[in-house]
Amino acid sequence: MHTHPLLAVSQDAVSSGRLIPAALVGIALLVVLITRFKVNPFLSLTIGSFAVAMIAGLPIADAISSFTKGFGSTAAGVGILIALGAMFGKLLADSGGADEIVDTIVGRSSPRTLPWAMAVVGALIGLPMFFEIGLVLLVPVIFLVSRRSGLSLIRVGIPALAGLSVTHGLVPPHPGPLVAVDALKADLGLTLGLGVLIAIPTLVLAGPLFARYAARWVDVPAPELYETHANGNARRPGFPVTLATVLLPVVLMMGKALADIFAAEANLVRVVLDFLGTPLVALLIAVVVAMFTLGRGAGMDRQAIARSVEKSLPPIAGILLIVSAGGGFKQTLVDTGIGKLVADWVQNSGLSVLLLAWLIAVLIRLATGSATVATVTASGILAPLVTTLGTGQTALLVLAIGAGSLFFSHVNDAGFWLVKEYFGLSVGQTVKTWSLMETILSVAGLAFTLALSLFL
Template structure:
């Protein structure tokens, strides 16, 4: 526990006082944790390499192709067309409502990282068109993605925990939506209003919006279809994966095209057709747009990779197990205990999915002798797994770098958002438990 607190303090000092780049600060802190815990230098090196590989490996296609798609959508005016359409429907006053609804729909189909990459260009464009502060609108976008990631099947965390607890997926989804709606009302619509004063300084060249003449914009339908291409592919993958009526070759095909990275790659190629060839834009011009986007996220990728290294070091040292040992026998409701254990593991190692699955394994024996609804236990652990995101969570760094915030302002916006989702989530779950046996 002392090692954990010292490491977090050290990281804060390196970044905020000494002004080291977060990439270097994260790596130095990770090495220091390993040395202090008595790990050999070779073990530290292997652990850091594994953490970087496990983190950046699954993300490189999603982030790389995602930013290429976003840049093409932005520079060709597709996001401007979509943004104008949403503004006509909801108006400037309710722009955050438009973003929350869009993000919720996308978030049910996509994992958090993929959803973030798909939607962030749209947010940048809407901010530019309406002259709105960036931070509140990105929070309105991120909140539904986090809620779906923590509460709703078919996301891997809640789905796997539901299987562990023998909780029906359909009922878990229904209860999850009941908890999600009021939570999003507060965190997605009310909380962002308190963040208007937080300055944002996103990377130069990242989705730099410009107003194109109306006659040069692609149609709304083709723009919307291109932007949602990854969502469609991944949704088809889920549908076909859950159907046994089709041949294995068809199922495997849709599993391939529905993989997050492959879906992004296919969507980039689709955008070249719809926003390039069909709009009489040169492919070389689109690639220039895409290349500028890739340059803008180089630093983001390095920071996420280093964050993965520190997360792996934390997991290897077993800090989470030490802390959980003190909590298992607390005389509290199983729902609160599951939430608390997931919260502690989340704080210790950063990953929401790992926090949820680890907490589920610890709580499972208690569930067998209690009268708690297994569906609500899934949700309580999901709520805890979202709590207190901080420096060892790659999502923290992704949000910080895309929006261009200081460490302090990332805590005030992102960390507060995640914690509010977790706190309101467990409150609404406890209220729901009064009516659910």
């Protein structure tokens, strides 16, 4: 039996005959631990990682070093960005800036354009925030809009949820796509540009258009309204200032991408934009600016701003650990040579890389219920393929994985239960609305990604 070349481990002990069983057992173990035994994904990824290494025949010292290397590099690459994003999101919520965006857009909409407005609100609120936090923020607004406009809860709610979800899968600087960008070494600016290009038509299909039909299948009134979540301050930051602050990191990253395309390498403008558009710098600038535009703009004093920033971090500790452990799992798949084996197989099979990436993410999403675990694991399996792909194709690979990670949210996904409970739906009604919406997002995202691949 020939020995497979390894990427990072010099041991000749790992034979290719053991690699596929190692990968299958590792991923199956991950799925069973998360779904059957309800083990925390951080622990599951850590255990799964060592299981892969042992079955593949990797010496234990190398297995530990692989896992810690992947954990550390992911924490450095993505962890800091998640922390900065959480700070930004909390300032947006606590200052009343999120309410300002919602009220302004909804206040200027007619009943006919309201579902479209709610899709825009969902996407804007979703950019800097995790899905769960965005949902908690949006729910009172969805109820209020539904009651005031007389439109069905589903007609108003589905577009807002689609907006939140599409940024989660396709648009950096959201943490999901950032994990894949980091793992696959994709060009962030290009991925962001293509992500927005794909997200817009995908959102139109899964949001306002699908909501029209979903509202006929499931007709539920908005539950009794609880208090709105506005901050206790008398004032709020203005709409133009809030919108500019939310879009600031996106604009800086896009500026870097455009400078890289159109300006010469030594050009001073390009050097400056490259620095400002680095995700870490762009988000750091956004947080500092938000302290003034949102915090001070809402009349918060220094203590209130400091408290807001401080409270943003504890809720994301678990997410940071899960994402970093996912990086460890990815590195183990790479270092045992499993990723290389899959990459060689894909190259020789003639299968579309993008379709395969989407399928792998879909299977892991269906099994574990976690979009983040799906993104991290699929990125790890496909990382060795990147050497054979151009910049544009690598960016599209990130988006294919992101689209796959959204597929058919069901009973093993926390998001499913959040939507069900908040909207007062039965399990069947949640499947007919929320789960179907997620599937449309996923399939449409893949279709538009494949369409773009014809030009790149």
